[in-house]
Amino acid sequence: MIKKDGISALDVLTSGPVIPVIVVSNPDHAVPLAQALLAGGIKVLEITLRTTTALEAIQRIREKVPKILVGAGTILSGQDLHAAAEAGASFAISPGLIPSLLAAAYQESIPLIPGVATASELMMAREANLTELKFFPAQAAGGVEILQSLYGPFPQIKFCATGGITLQNYREYLALKNVACVGGSWLVPSEKIAQEDWSAITGLAQEAVTEVAKSS
Numbered sequence: 001m002i003k004k005d006g007i008s009a010l011d012v013l014t015s016g017p018v019i020p021v022i023v024v025s026n027p028d029h030a031v032p033l034a035q036a037l038l039a040g041g042i043k044v045l046e047i048t049l050r051t052t053t054a055l056e057a058i059q060r061i062r063e064k065v066p067k068i069l070v071g072a073g074t075i076l077s078g079q080d081l082h083a084a085a086e087a088g089a090s091f092a093i094s095p096g097l098i099p100s101l102l103a104a105a106y107q108e109s110i111p112l113i114p115g116v117a118t119a120s121e122l123m124m125a126r127e128a129n130l131t132e133l134k135f136f137p138a139q140a141a142g143g144v145e146i147l148q149s150l151y152g153p154f155p156q157i158k159f160c161a162t163g164g165i166t167l168q169n170y171r172e173y174l175a176l177k178n179v180a181c182v183g184g185s186w187l188v189p190s191e192k193i194a195q196e197d198w199s200a201i202t203g204l205a206q207e208a209v210t211e212v213a214k215s216s
């Protein structure tokens with residue numbers, strides 16, 4: 001489903017392959033953080049709606065760092081989805097899937113990538129014609145093995161695996177046929193943000209992106 005910005009959920013998943021999941025508490029951190037990630041080779045990031053400043057952070061990144069694709073995460077309701085679209089997010093990601101959110105997604109101008117963790121949830125998403133999904137919480141829900149099992153009945157579904165992804169395991173996920181990208185907070189440790197250590201964040205991004213390029 002391609003939306004207003006001309007960006008589809010598939011574009012988001014294929015722009016990875018690693019998507020930092022970020023909690024921004026200070027809106028002044030948003031722009032330098034996005035610039036640091038861009039310098040490290042990151043093309044898409046997710047700002048979680050877990051702080052009161054998240055929408056402002058999205059707005060600032062959209063305006064000042066247009067080369068990076070900014071999405072809103074932790075979308076729990078149709079209202080969240082609407083607020084994210086108004087703030088300028090190019091896409092939205094939810095940890096789970098509920099009928100009211102699916103209904104709201106039809107009305108909004110940005111694509112929703114809903115979270116699933118079971119075959120039944122996946123079938124609900126399919127029924128709504130959504131085939132690019134977040135698999136969450138990836139590691140706790142069965143990790144690489146459950147994703148391999150889901151490939152059998154659902155080969156057309158592409159996942160962004162998140163939740164418990166680390167520098168140690170992310171390449172195992174990316175090697176799966178049905179995983180297009182991985183997301184995670186490991187790329188943006190909260191203490192590095194608090195210290196405003198942008199070069200450390202660029203370094204972590206570079207490390208992740210370079211390792212993927214080596215193994216692909």
Ligand code: 3PG
Pocket residue numbers: 021073074095136162163164165183184185186
């Ligand atoms: C989330 O939505 O919290 C993400 O999936 C990040 O999970 P992580 O902190 O385990 O990387």
